[in-house]
Amino acid sequence: MNFSEAIRYGFQNYANFSGRAQRSAFWFWILFCVIAGIVTGALDMAIFGSDSWMPINSLFSLATIIPNISIAARRLHDIDRSGWWQLLHFIPLIGTIVLIVWWCSRGTPGANRFGPNPLGE
Known part of the structure; x- marks a missing residue:
């Protein structure tokens, strides 16, 4: 999957919180969100100044919070873990490190309890 397909x-x-997402779909989506966040932040600073509220960036973040959670859940499904494991984010540092390692891991080969392999293997 390439960048535009992932977006x-x-x-x-x-x-959609069901099914599985391959690593490239997840990481290209994260890259898109980071780049768009930088661009919207720069726009806010250029338009409203550096000491003000950032409305464009806030609207973008609000618009992408649900897809961020859903694609992260589908990525966890690919390694046969429940999307509820995202709650590890609430454990400072350690939880996020564990999630990043899982998101980088190869998905389970073949079908698992969340559906068929998105790579078709």
Whole structure:
């Protein structure tokens, strides 16, 4: 999956918490969110100044919070873990490190309890 396909996939599955997501779809989506966050932050600073509220960036973050959670859940499904494991984010540092390691891990080969392999293997 390439960058533009991953963005399309992220918005097409806006609130889809079932199924599996391959690593490239997840990481390209994260890259898109980081780049767009930098661009919207820069726009806010250029338009509203550096000491003000950042409305464009806030709206972008609000618009992408549900797809961020859903694609992260589908990525966890790919390694046969429940999406509820995202609650590890609430454990400072350690929880996020564990999630990053899991998100980088190869998905389970073949079908698992969350569906068929998105790579078709």
